[in-house]
Amino acid sequence: MSFLCNIRREAAVPPGLSVRIAGRRESRKTGRASPVEGPLTIFLDDPVRTALPPVRLCPQGFRLNVHAIDRRFFLASVAAGGFLASFPGEAALGNDLDFPSFLAGVRQEALQAGIRARTLDVALGGLQPLPRVLELDKKQPEKTLTFAEYIQRVVPQARIDTARRKLQENQLLLDDISRRFGVQPRFIVALWGIETDFGQRMGTFPIIPALATLAYDGRRSAFFRKELMNALTIVDQGHVTPDAMIGSWAGAMGQNQFMPSSFLAYAYDWDGDGRRDIWGSRPDALASIANYLSKVGWKGNETWGREVKAPARLDAALVGLDTRKSIAAWNALGVRRVDGGELPARDLEASLVQPGGAEGPTLMVYDNYRTVMKWNKSLYFASAVGFLADGLDER
Numbered sequence: 001m002s003f004l005c006n007i008r009r010e011a012a013v014p015p016g017l018s019v020r021i022a023g024r025r026e027s028r029k030t031g032r033a034s035p036v037e038g039p040l041t042i043f044l045d046d047p048v049r050t051a052l053p054p055v056r057l058c059p060q061g062f063r064l065n066v067h068a069i070d071r072r073f074f075l076a077s078v079a080a081g082g083f084l085a086s087f088p089g090e091a092a093l094g095n096d097l098d099f100p101s102f103l104a105g106v107r108q109e110a111l112q113a114g115i116r117a118r119t120l121d122v123a124l125g126g127l128q129p130l131p132r133v134l135e136l137d138k139k140q141p142e143k144t145l146t147f148a149e150y151i152q153r154v155v156p157q158a159r160i161d162t163a164r165r166k167l168q169e170n171q172l173l174l175d176d177i178s179r180r181f182g183v184q185p186r187f188i189v190a191l192w193g194i195e196t197d198f199g200q201r202m203g204t205f206p207i208i209p210a211l212a213t214l215a216y217d218g219r220r221s222a223f224f225r226k227e228l229m230n231a232l233t234i235v236d237q238g239h240v241t242p243d244a245m246i247g248s249w250a251g252a253m254g255q256n257q258f259m260p261s262s263f264l265a266y267a268y269d270w271d272g273d274g275r276r277d278i279w280g281s282r283p284d285a286l287a288s289i290a291n292y293l294s295k296v297g298w299k300g301n302e303t304w305g306r307e308v309k310a311p312a313r314l315d316a317a318l319v320g321l322d323t324r325k326s327i328a329a330w331n332a333l334g335v336r337r338v339d340g341g342e343l344p345a346r347d348l349e350a351s352l353v354q355p356g357g358a359e360g361p362t363l364m365v366y367d368n369y370r371t372v373m374k375w376n377k378s379l380y381f382a383s384a385v386g387f388l389a390d391g392l393d394e395r
């Protein structure tokens with residue numbers, strides 16, 4: 001069996017699952033092949049946001065020919081998450097078809113899922129792949145930013161100032177939303193600001209053509225095809241027209257940059273017009289952010305964490321989200337406030353993280369920091385949300 005690197009079965013494989021395979025991979029450019037044998041770790045959890053290649057052993061531009069999959073791993077993965085169900089024959093791969101045939105397959109699948117033909121006529125009629133989307137998808141990531149550079153870019157003083165203004169302008173709305181979902185307004189505004197500069201930069205790509213392009217391309221087809229189906233469902237439910245459904249090239253939509261799957265799970269109709277409109281309705285967009293956080297475990301009576309001062313002799317093995325200790329225990333280990341004072345006496349479990357490495361700041365983080373990482377699994381991102389929210393704290 002043969003796949004492009006973006007193996008279609010990725011979508012139903014639990015994140016971090018290891019699969020043992022034997023096969024060969026060949027460069028699509030040069031045709032040169034090399035054998036591959038060994039464990040294949042499949043990174044699944046939202047490849048867009050983490051920007052990790054879904055399959056480490058098979059980098060972009062290679063075709064992977066799998067001769068054998070170790071049965072035990074295979075069966076283990078079936079038990080773990082329905083591997084079989086999303087393991088289609090080769091013919092089902094988008095990139096083995098021409099684009100019109102691929103679209104016909106999408107239409108068929110959508111009809112079977114109960115999406116109305118009329119919706120599909122409008123959403124898929126005349127649809128062409130978007131070359132710019134592929135260009136952006138294939139672009140190598142720019143040089144990695146250091147933590148300090150990232151924070152400077154994402155939480156500049158100007159954004160803190162704007163966020164403070166937005167918080168005031170929307171105070172009544174945010175207070176209502178906050179009461180309903182148990183999420184402090186400053187965190188809602190921080191995510192709104194970081195994701196789209198408070199709704200100013202939602203992205204300009206039409207979502208359905210962008211997702212169809214990525215689903216057809218084959219690098220992460222399974223993930224994007226599923227999101228394409230979700231996007232068609234959203235249009236079919238009448239929340240937005242295909243023309244108004246815009247976002248980033250990779251499918252993150254509206255003022256809060258929800259992927260279609262997040263939309264279906266968390267988007268909220270706050271203004272009560274029957275449509276969950278995260279593009280045009282600020283109340284819907286802000287309530288959707290709060291609903292998301294609330295549903296994934298936000299604690300409205302806690303903050304995210306704080307910068308601390310680690311003692312010089314701190315065991316490096318204690319740094320990281322895997323280690324949780326009470327604040328009192330950290331205090332006993334010599335962790336102090338930035339000003340050198342004792343840590344607060346609150347009865348909370350905390351972890352220490354150093355997003356910029358041992359030379360950068362040390363942050364003592366609580367459960368809400370982990371909750372932000374469910375939105376975007378990045379220490380940099382979660383820290384930026386915390387810093388921006390702190391800039392709005394009226395303490």
Ligand SMILES: [Ca+2]
Nearest residue numbers: 269273275277
């Ligand atoms: Ca609405």
